[in-house]
Structures are given as C-alpha cells and as structure tokens.
Amino acid sequence: MSTPIFQSTELTKDFGGLRAVNELSFKVQEGEIFGLIGPNGSGKTTVFNLINGYYPITSGHLHFQGKPLNGLPTWKICKLGIGRTFQVVKPLRRMTVLENVMTAAFNHTESVSKSRQKAMEVVEFCGIAHKSDASAKGLPLGDRKRLEIARALATDPKLLLLDETMAGLTPQEQVDGVQLIRKIRDSGVTIIIVEHIMRVIMSLCDRILCINYGQRIAEGRPEEVANDPAVIEAYLGKD
Template structure:
C-alpha cells in the first residue's frame, strides 16, 4: 500500500478544472517529483492533499485513511507536513520560536517542543541563528527555516513547494544535501521544483502535470526522454 494515494482527484474553480482526474501514489521512503509548466495545477494539488482545498471529485488517502477535505492541522497531526512557495515565517519571532511553534503540533509540551526544535535547527544548519528575529534572515536561510518548521512536526510525508527557488549555487547545494539527509531519516518526500537538473538527480519517480492533467509518470530518465513532456515543459524550460 502506498503511503500517499491520490485517486482521480479533480479541483474546479468556477467550472474551470485546475486539477483534472489526477491519480498517483507515493511509496514510503521515496522522493517523488511533481513538475509541469506554470499554471499546471501543482500547487493546487498540494493544497488539496494537505487540506486547504477539498477535492471537487476523487479522494486523497494517507496510510489508507481518506483525508480528503480534512482540516490542514488534522492532516499535519497525522504526519503530513508541507512548505510554501512564498516563505512566511512568524517575522517578529526568533528562528527558534518559529520552529517551537510548529513543534507544538505534535509535542506534548514546551520542553519537548524546544528539544525537537533545537534538534531540527542543528540538522538544517540554523542552530547558530536560533536567536535571530526571522524577518532579518536572508532568503536562503528563510527557505531553510521553512523546511525546519515542517520537520518540527515530525512528518512521515514532507511536501516541498519550490524550496530551491531563488537560491544561489552554494545554497542550492546545501539544500540538496538536506533533502538527501531527510530521505536517509526515512521521511518520504513529494516535491514541486522547477530546477530540472535538481529534480532529475534527487527523484526516484516523477509525475508530470500539464493544464491540470497528468501527462506522464516514471523514472527521471524516462521522463527526460518523453516526447509529450519535452513538448509541454522541458523544451520550454531547458536546463532551468
């Protein structure tokens, strides 16, 4: 049984299908990439999976349980965490307090939440910034903080929405290593990303969306040579 199952999911807005009859699974321990042109429905699908939107049709299952339309905090407590394209930390709070706030979702008290937060900050390389007010962080560290906040909820499935966007080469390499280490910890990853070299190098499988529909699914090498994918996306983005 897949850890996450997306079954025939559609999401309509005023009669327009942002996501149309999409199905795929994510197995425990995998990194699955979700790619497609801008407007393909990737983030909308993320919003359906983690409860921000209720599917118009179809269902989402996590560990066999139907979580379709469940509130985001309840889905998070079941072990699904996500990051966002636009990073919005609690700007007046320190880096540590930002992560503690997330850790409270699945921690019994302040002491345990702080222990988890410090562990996550060490893991993500932010421990020396723990007392820094988050609004003063540069983009690369804000992106790391977003991942740290998600990890603090101790997820089984981590959903990353363009966590590499805007990073310089050094920050990009650091983030790739963090993702690989997250996988080594046994956390399953579903990732939206436009850096094709990155997504091809870290993903076990890739799902491709175009105009809200799944047009391909397979190993990175198969996706890279798929004519429909090349026409819809790879040919436009090149090696971006």
C-alpha cells in the same frame, strides 16, 4: 510492490468553470523522493493544497497510510503526519528562528520545554542552529528557506511536501539544499517535491510525475520523463 504510503485517485479540483486538477491518479511509496513537475500554471501547488486540506476536493480520493483524507481539516492532516512548505516563505517575523520552529513543534505537544527541545534538534538537523537566536525577519533567503523546512519538520511528518524550496537560491545553496533533502529522506521521511530547477529534480527523485492543465502527461524514472515527447512539448512547445 508494497502498499503506497500515499495515493491519489482521480483527484479533481474545479474553481468555478476552471478545472485546475483533472482526474489525477498517482501513488507514492514509503521512502521515495517523488517529483511533481509541469509548466507554470499546470496545477502542481493546487495538488499540494488539496493534499493538506487547504482546498476542498471537488471529486476523487486521497489516502495516506491507508486512511482517507477527504474532508479533513488541515490541522488534522498535519497531525496524521503530512507536513509542507510553501513557495513564498513567511516566517513569524517578530520571533527568533528557534521560536518559529517551536510554534510548529506544538503540533504534537503542549509542553514548552518539549517544544523547545524538539525545535533545537530540528534547527541543528537543518544547519541553522547558529541562527537560533536571530530574528526571522533579518534572515537572507537561503536561511529563510531552511527555516521553512525546519518548521515543517518540527511537526514530525512522515510525508513532507516541498514546494519550490530551491527557487531564488545560489548554485551552492542549491547543492546544499539537495544534500538536506536527501538527509531528510534518509531520516525516514517520504518526500513529494515540486521544483522548476530541472537539474535538482532530476538528481533527487526516484520517480517523477509531469502534469499539464492538471492532467498526467508522463510518469516514470527521471530519464524517462525528461525524454518523453509530451513533456518536451509541454515545456518548450511544438516548434
């Protein structure tokens, strides 16, 4: 197997006496859609917050394209090529859709014209070009989710962390969202996705890692993980 684009080695995060992530190791290959699942409170978003430098790592190591991430500030990790979305989308409400995406495009340029051009390309790619001049505060949830993805893409990521981008969407919006995520992968971006909607995660992912209490309980192809007794117990209980 080729050298992974991303690798976590014994990743651990303590909050006082609480161990939220416990010696978690996994690898993601370039071009994969890699799923991270687990019950509520299992540590999934904490893993994302460690990858992009929002939280300091207690112990363990993270590598992206062979380079260590430990100790780097969030902005440097973003410049290296790791973008992310958030569970709760919070656009810059007083700005338009295009202006929101432009702010993210400044990650790689100081030119207003280049930032605008990049933003126009991204909103077109994400299917919200017709909302470019609309105020972000008036967008329905589905469009806010697409704007969140667009802002992340405007930073030119090589690895994109998607945190519950389907939550609250209608069934048709979920179908459209799956198509967009595949389109992103086909454009050359590797993806790690956290998602609770199982039909979405099972249809999208090449491999899935299931965690509980911050620890690995199963990893493999979607059908393998879905039928793993430890995964079923974590979600449904022993009974």
